[in-house]
Amino acid sequence: MIRFESASKTYPDGTVAVDALDLVAPSGQITVLVGPSGCGKTTSLRMINRMIDATGGRILLDDQDVAKVEPAQLRRGIGYVIQHAGLFPHRTIIDNIASVPLMLGTSKKEARAGAMDLLDRVGLDQKFARRYPAQLSGGQQQRVGVARALAADPPVMLMDEPFSAVDPVVREQLQDEFLRLQSDLGKTIVFVTHDIDEAIKLGDQVAVLRVGGHLAQMATPAELLSNPVDDFVANFVGRDRGYRALGFEAVGQLPLEPEPTVSLESSFAEASKVATDGWVLVLDAGRHPQGWLAIADGPSAGSDSIDRGRLRRGGTVASVDGTYRAVLDAALSSPTGRGVVVGHDGTFAGTLNATQVVALIESRAGAAS
């Protein structure tokens, strides 16, 4: 557990970066510090491992005042991941990862073996081991950065905008894998970002800081979206927070409608027979939804079979235990207006349209009030 007790940072010129911050980052959880630039989030993070020393108050790491621990010693027990990874360009990937264990006196052989395992853990092929950082993409470098921070198995990890410098697709992958990794490892994590969506996705709890280093609100993501404490937080959390808040609540029992389906192996003629309103849902042999077939598109030239390439795949697919947001999105994104819902094994379960989902949302709101 990390506890800020009125921790402050005032620079010699009088600038206050962090103002009497009180905050607890519970063990085994992800605490996200989020806020606009100048809100002191990175300063707060760096006060934990003393890359910046607090000028007032104190910071306790498992009830030990960090100011009383020798900085280099302190840092070796805390994993740290920064934007752009900050890998050592002159060391191979494997030696980058092994940096901390080697410093702590682990034998080279052992440290490298551990580093190999970590490559797997962060989803990198072992063929990268002997390469240099310049040979990796930004996303791959960031995975190595995470592996390096994990190498000595520290109980605490500090992450400073680790996924900000990669493109949105890679960022989402990294976030998902980070969450998967954390569910295995259960580290105490303090994560800094300026991106409220990232904060809400990753945080077990989110601390919103305002400029000048004041804590505006500390809450779970769902509470932050549904109950921002003031205009600043409300504005920062963003416009479509009502919609995004739906992403935190599973619907429960879904009133699914049956839907006529055909298999990929069926002929176009069979498909047109079962279609309602000109559309039919196509499943593969394992009954996984493949896409919608528009009868109006006609059969593919010179063949009566269903052409995979002509299926409409735009719709998202929700799971039976999905959130309101996932189910509503499936309905809204479906070309037929009927959202596809699958069971836990990914097989087709039924459909649901937007009117039905909205009715569910409204009945939930009614029940809550």
Next chain:
Amino acid sequence: MSLLHAVFATADSPSSASSSPWHFFGYFLDHRSQDLSWLWTHTWLSVVPVIVGLLIALPLGWLSRRYGWLYPPMVSITGLLYTIPSIALFVLVPPLLGLSSLDPLQVPIALTVYSVALLVRVVADGLASVPEEVNQAATAIGYGRARRLFAVELPVAVPVIAAGLRVATVSNVSMVAIAGTIGMSNLGQLFQIGKDLSTPTAYYPPIVLGIVLCVLLALVLDALIILATRLMTPWRRAVPAK
């Protein structure tokens, strides 16, 4: 000028040898052991001051990087040293340091001063070339200041520092020759001999030989630094994989 010259001048009667500049190789064969010994002293006089200069420049460069306000005066002052004409410095070193004239340390000391002048800036700029996030990462994972310097900053700065070493080494080769003209025994002697033998008629072979050997020496030393740099920086040739 010296007894040595007199011996050479007589042994080397211009009448028996062509004075064509292209006969420098014949001249070399006739005076091989003397020329090779000069080449050898020339070599170590070129190299040792650069190494000593680097050892002095490392802490100075590190200081001017560590304390930003030191950088401008440090670079200006060391840069000014470079403007002292070399012949003047060679002459001034003995009285300033209480050495006798033609002391064997006179030239290496003067050349070390020049090397320091060049290398302080090179070291500071080399350390500045280390990406900030690399330094931060090193600090954040628990490297102390010294460990960070030797394990991360200096290795990453090698390409920049090596580029400075090449300049310092090659310019030392030419400055050592100047020390030859004031009587120190190195390839510069060949220029003095050539000058002495050129009265009354021009006699070029020793001069051309001196130029050729200096250029060859500079090329070889430069190549050695490039080779050593390549061996130390395999990571720089790592190209993005497809």
